[in-house]
Amino acid sequence: MRLYCTKDYQKMSRKAAGIIGAQVVLKPDSVLGLATGSTPIGTYEYLIKGYQNKDLDFSEITTVNLDEYKGLSRENDQSYYYFMYHHLFKDININMERVNIPDGTKEDGDAECARYESLIEQYGGADLQLLGLGHNGHIGFNEPADEFVKNTHCVALTESTIEANKRFFTSADDVPRHAYTMGINTIMKAKKILLIVSGEDKAEILKKSLFGPVTSQVPASILQLHKDLVVVADEAAMSLIK
């Protein structure tokens, strides 16, 4: 594991974008695994700057996103497709035909999960998978549970996740009850994993994830077993790690 501690969120974002940018330069046809949420927004802004400065070319890049709400279409402004388009894809020269996100409109969850899993399998896993960290240690929508779920699957959102996400919707009733997510094995297949973490409210779970026991009760703890894990966290998130 390589651990970088940065002064603040901006510096974390810049460092993470530098690592992703290096991947894009070294292997222009990389498969990038991407995440939504508030943590990667700054990283995506720096990647856009890299494109605008002509340092980065995304024309040969393929992307696979971690997860998507079941029942939301691409046009829905709460869908993760919409998020990715507006925070990154619309501002870089990515070929949208190489963008992959689980299709939230597919009713047959098993079929959609199998399709997505086999697609990632065909790519041989992501070259680099970017991850944020949930307050309970979740990665993607892999929530604390009695066992790890290996492959892409459909999850019922926990009450706490619905509660946490309701701020983005008109009411809690509008928050989708299910989501499609890469499984733990799908994530671990990535050749490199880049975990980005910011803020004091993540300090405890970051410490548990990186230095506590590997357990499905803290899904991110599995990352300790990955052979190329890079963590970029700001001082606040690192405050409990000596």
Ligand code: F6R
């Ligand atoms: C996002 C995702 C989630 C987030 C996590 C942290 O696609 O799968 O696991 O990475 O919930 O979210 P933020 O960054 O908003 O704290």
